Amino acid sequence: SAVISQKPSRDICQRGTSLTIQCQVDSQVTMMFWYRQQPGQSLTLIATANQGSEATYESGFVIDKFPISRPNLTFSTLTVSNMSPEDSSIYLCSVCKVNTEAFFGQGTRLTVV
């Protein structure tokens, strides 16, 4: 398994602002992902964070709205840009190594007012 730390755990932000969420893993991992979980809903994959290169976004998500960085094998950030109330969700970091299961962080609960 892996110990995943996400910061912040929660935040309340004004619309139009941006928030950067950090994901730190206690060991090197092959894959890092970012998911969104809207209130009472399932998890939807936003993007794959690629180490040293641009993230790979899923349909419906774009880099301008959700810029992602992954400078090394243990750390990634997700920025939610120009926020609106519709961005209020739980944002989750997920990691896995080759041939292992995917593990999730505790999530960042974002409320946009």
Next chain:
Amino acid sequence: QQQVKQSPQSLIVQKGGISIINCAYENTAFDYFPWYQQFPGKGPALLIAIRPDVSEKKEGRFTISFNKSAKQFSLHIMDSQPGDSATYFCAASNVWTTDSWGKLQFGAGTQVVVTP
């Protein structure tokens, strides 16, 4: 379009009873099927997972049944306890393609309540 369909949406079971959650998928490229348990305010935690080369996997009180021909799989929670009250998500992935390793398609989730 949800690639993994999960039912029921919610479930109430008495302590000691059996909870059964069902999932179905369409994409035959899926070859890894995990179940996650999520408590309020927490991230999903891996519960149990199965590959399509076996029809059943059991870990303690949790069992996955897998029917490859029907493209269905289910989670059985035996002797359900109040501490099992949580939301359960099924998921699916294709682990043999570099582009898809670790990328999970989730079901809608099932809220399980175990009454004392």
